[in-house]
Amino acid sequence: MRILPFDYAIRNLGRSPLRLAMSVVGSMLVVMLMIAATAFVRGMEKSLADSGSDRNVILLGAGSEESIERSEIKASVPTQAAASLRGVRSTLGQTFISSEIHMALTVGTTRDEQSKAQVVVRGVDLPAFLVHPQVRITQGRSMNPGANEIIVGKLAATRLGMDDAQLALGKTIWFDDIQWTIVGRFTAPNTVMDAEIWVPLNDLKVSAKRDTISCAVLTLDDDGEFEDVAAFVASRVDLELVAVRESEYYAKLVAFYRPVRVMIWVTVALIALGGILGGLNTMYAAFAARVREVGMLQSLGFARRAIILSFMQEAALASMAGALIAAAASLVLLDGVAIRFSMGAFGLQLDAIALAIGLLTGMTLGVIGALPPAVRCLRLPITEALKAA
Amino acid sequence: MNRFNLIALSFAVIQLAGCGGGTPSAQNPGNGAQLPKTLWATAKIEGAKEILAVKADAKEGDLVTLRGVIGGAEKPFVDGRAVAMLVDMSVPTCADNGESCPTPWDYCCVPKDEKAKAMATIQVVDDAGNPLKVSLASGNQLKPHAVVTVQGKVGPRPDANVLVINVTSIHVDAQKK
Numbered sequence: 001m002r003i004l005p006f007d008y009a010i011r012n013l014g015r016s017p018l019r020l021a022m023s024v025v026g027s028m029l030v031v032m033l034m035i036a037a038t039a040f041v042r043g044m045e046k047s048l049a050d051s052g053s054d055r056n057v058i059l060l061g062a063g064s065e066e067s068i069e070r071s072e073i074k075a076s077v078p079t080q081a082a083a084s085l086r087g088v089r090s091t092l093g094q095t096f097i098s099s100e101i102h103m104a105l106t107v108g109t110t111r112d113e114q115s116k117a118q119v120v121v122r123g124v125d126l127p128a129f130l131v132h133p134q135v136r137i138t139q140g141r142s143m144n145p146g147a148n149e150i151i152v153g154k155l156a157a158t159r160l161g162m163d164d165a166q167l168a169l170g171k172t173i174w175f176d177d178i179q180w181t182i183v184g185r186f187t188a189p190n191t192v193m194d195a196e197i198w199v200p201l202n203d204l205k206v207s208a209k210r211d212t213i214s215c216a217v218l219t220l221d222d223d224g225e226f227e228d229v230a231a232f233v234a235s236r237v238d239l240e241l242v243a244v245r246e247s248e249y250y251a252k253l254v255a256f257y258r259p260v261r262v263m264i265w266v267t268v269a270l271i272a273l274g275g276i277l278g279g280l281n282t283m284y285a286a287f288a289a290r291v292r293e294v295g296m297l298q299s300l301g302f303a304r305r306a307i308i309l310s311f312m313q314e315a316a317l318a319s320m321a322g323a324l325i326a327a328a329a330s331l332v333l334l335d336g337v338a339i340r341f342s343m344g345a346f347g348l349q350l351d352a353i354a355l356a357i358g359l360l361t362g363m364t365l366g367v368i369g370a371l372p373p374a375v376r377c378l379r380l381p382i383t384e385a386l387k388a389a
Numbered sequence: 390m391n392r393f394n395l396i397a398l399s400f401a402v403i404q405l406a407g408c409g410g411g412t413p414s415a416q417n418p419g420n421g422a423q424l425p426k427t428l429w430a431t432a433k434i435e436g437a438k439e440i441l442a443v444k445a446d447a448k449e450g451d452l453v454t455l456r457g458v459i460g461g462a463e464k465p466f467v468d469g470r471a472v473a474m475l476v477d478m479s480v481p482t483c484a485d486n487g488e489s490c491p492t493p494w495d496y497c498c499v500p501k502d503e504k505a506k507a508m509a510t511i512q513v514v515d516d517a518g519n520p521l522k523v524s525l526a527s528g529n530q531l532k533p534h535a536v537v538t539v540q541g542k543v544g545p546r547p548d549a550n551v552l553v554i555n556v557t558s559i560h561v562d563a564q565k566k
Contacts, residue, residue: 062462062501080547086519227469231520234472237461237508238550240501 003306004297009313019286020318023279027322027365028329030275035330035358037268039348040339041261043190047346048250048257051191055089056131056246057229059216065242066252068102069120071214075099075205077239078216085232087224091130096219098127101204103214107160107175107197114174115160120196120344121175123204123213131217134191135198140169140184145200151184155195155345158338176207192250195344217246257341272361279369283315287377294377295385308374315370316363323362327355422523424471424513429530430560434538440477440509444552451543453554458565459535460494461508466531471513471521473531475539480507484566494534494565509552511539511559518555536563 013020059081064071078097082088089096101123108114122128129135129142143149150173157164165171172179180199188194205211220226229243287294297307335350380388437456447453457475459465460482465474476496483490483498490497496504512520525531541556 063497225469227467227522230467231470231472231512234462234467234474235510235512235544235553236548236551237474237505237510238548240505242462 001303001306002301004302004310006313009310009317012314013317016286019282022282023315023318024322024325026275026278026282027319027362028326029322030272030365031323031326031358031362032330033271034268034361035326035350035354036334036348037264038354038357039330039334039350041264042351042354043339043346043349044257044261044341045254046190046349047192047194047344048254049247050134050189051193052246052248052250053219054245054247055220055224057218057220057226058244058246058249059218059229059233059241060214060244062240062242065244065249066256068100068214068249069104071102072210072212073215073241074239075211075213077213077241078218080236080239081216081218081229081232084236085218085229087220087228089130089219089221089224094127094130096127096130098124098131098217099201099213100124100128100217101201101208101210101214103204103208105175107162107173109162109166109171109173111174111177111179115162117159117161117340119156119159120192121199121204122193122196123199123201123208125201128198128217131219132188132193134188135186135193136188137184137186140182143183143198143200145202148178148180148203149183149200150180151186151198152182153194153196153198154185154187155338155347156197159195159340159345161340176204178207190346190349192344192346194346272365276365276368279315279319279365280372283369283373284376287311287373291377291380291385291388295380295382295388298378298382299386304378307378308371311374311377312367312370316366319362319366319369320359323359323365326362327358330355330358422521424521424523424525424528428513428557428559429528430538430540430558432560433562434540434558434560437538439479440475440552441479441507444506444509444549447543447546447552449543449545452540453543454538454540455509455554456536456538456562457509458494459531459533459537461496461504463492463495465494465533466524466526467520468524469522471523471525473511473525475509475511475537476504477507477509478536480504482565492533505550508550509554511541511554511556512544514555530561531559532564534565535561536565537561 059073059077060068061071061073078099082095082097103121104118105121106114106118143151152167157167167182169182172181226245233241233243294307330350334348336347338345338347434454437454440455440457443453443455457477459473459475461474461476480496480499482493482496484493486498488498514520538560539554539556540558541554544553544555
């Protein structure tokens with residue numbers, strides 16, 4: 001089969017600048033939306049998946065397996081677990097068991113002005129930095145107990161709908177009717193902790209007037225096995241505990257958000273369908289005006305498949321140009337943008353997969369958008385096509 | 390080596406590689422540990438007491454015989470360890486109270502404090518006193534909601550609600566629905 005030269009398709013693109021602009025912009029919008037949706041879903045999944053470690057086990061209150069915030073266990077559990085369990089990681093005499101309180105609280109810059117959104121306030125001791133090695137203090141220092149000091153995550157301001165400057169070092173915020181001073185900023189990339197506020201455990205116990213903790217998080221050493229922790233929990237019925245792998249806890253949250261993800265994909269699919277239909281419409285009009293040209297090409301000996309291929313090259317070039325602009329614009333405008341959700345906040349994850357899906361969408365738009373109009377255009381016999389107006 | 394042998398060898402390698410990926414489960418302990426054959430009593434064990442009665446006065450090291458129902462949690466067996474939970478016979482399940490429940494052995498209708506008072510833990514341990522690395526449910530002899538009589542020595546009791554029996558003999562008396 002003799003095919004039309006590639007530059008024939010390129011030259012044809014410039015014949016109608018308005019149609020070209022419409023194709024490029026339409027493709028760009030659809031692709032950008034696709035990239036944003038992929039980045040959203042992947043960002044949410046990654047923030048939950050990376051929050052849990054396979055080597056970490058959470059000891060929760062029985063019946064609270066699905067929400068650490070609802071869990072309450074005795075404050076003595078970490079000590080009892082440390083004394084009874086084999087296989088818990090330890091360094092220089094420090095066992096990797098973290099006592100933690102997780103509370104969802106509203107926060108304000110003054111006593112009376114509280115945020116509408118809640119943020120997870122986590123009461124911790126120093127072992128928390130051992131069992132959650134993702135956490136790194138980026139500014140200031142760690143908080144000292146008894147001084148109403150806190151450290152805030154990079155995305156905490158986003159979570160609260162506040163300006164980042166309001167949570168700068170040295171600023172004060174109010175929660176639980178107490179004024180707290182920010183002495184440090186931390187980051188825990190791609191985890192829910194990135195949107196949290198960390199407080200000394202005892203300070204939170206005092207302010208919340210509770211003597212229980214939410215959970216104990218422990219890290220297993222190389223020989224440690226989850227089954228030993230489960231056996232400990234089964235043998236200490238007095239503690240009313242349940243052991244959950246941290247990775248499983250967050251995997252369940254990923255599953256919990258599945259309907260949200262499905263809704264996003266359905267919305268994007270509908271908009272992409274609208275984009276395809278719009279593209280089809282443009283192409284039908286464009287190709288209908290080129291019936292005589294098609295007849296001429298056929299009379300010169302070009303097969304119908306060669307002409308269809310050329311039309312598809314033309315449409316794919318336009319839509320891929322839009323897709324490339326969309327990819328570049330997304331990288332500049334969307335990458336890392338913080339999004340608030342009920343578990344905290346996460347950054348849009350504009351990785352290779354998101355970009356690949358976007359570019360593939362652009363290519364699909366071009367090919368699918370060109371094929372039916374091109375086929376329709378080629379239906380006429382050559383003699384009729386040559387006489388077409 | 391002909392082509393057929395090469396294909397067969399490839400399949401064998403793939404199968405061998407595939408064997409290592411699974412995690413130990415109740416049905417597949419994975420490390421070769423087995424429950425002792427003498428564990429399962431063929432005749433009914435006489436002289437059994439209820440869990441609440443044993444809890445009242447048992448001390449570490451006592452040889453006890455007690456009866457109870459496998460349950461107290463949605464998963465009363467610990468996967469990969471010879472440990473299970475028992476509940477006193479007097480505690481009613483949701484089904485006993487006329488409520489529909491797919492897992493009546495978890496006693497979810499009973500307040501947690503009351504349930505803890507009526508629970509005991511049974512385990513089969515090795516010479517070092519650690520639970521065997523095999524589930525008590527591995528041989529399909531024990532199922533949730535089974536009424537069992539067990540005999541064994543009482544382990545440490547750090548709390549009045551804790552009763553761990555290192556069992557040497559188990560008899561399945563009945564299987565509740």
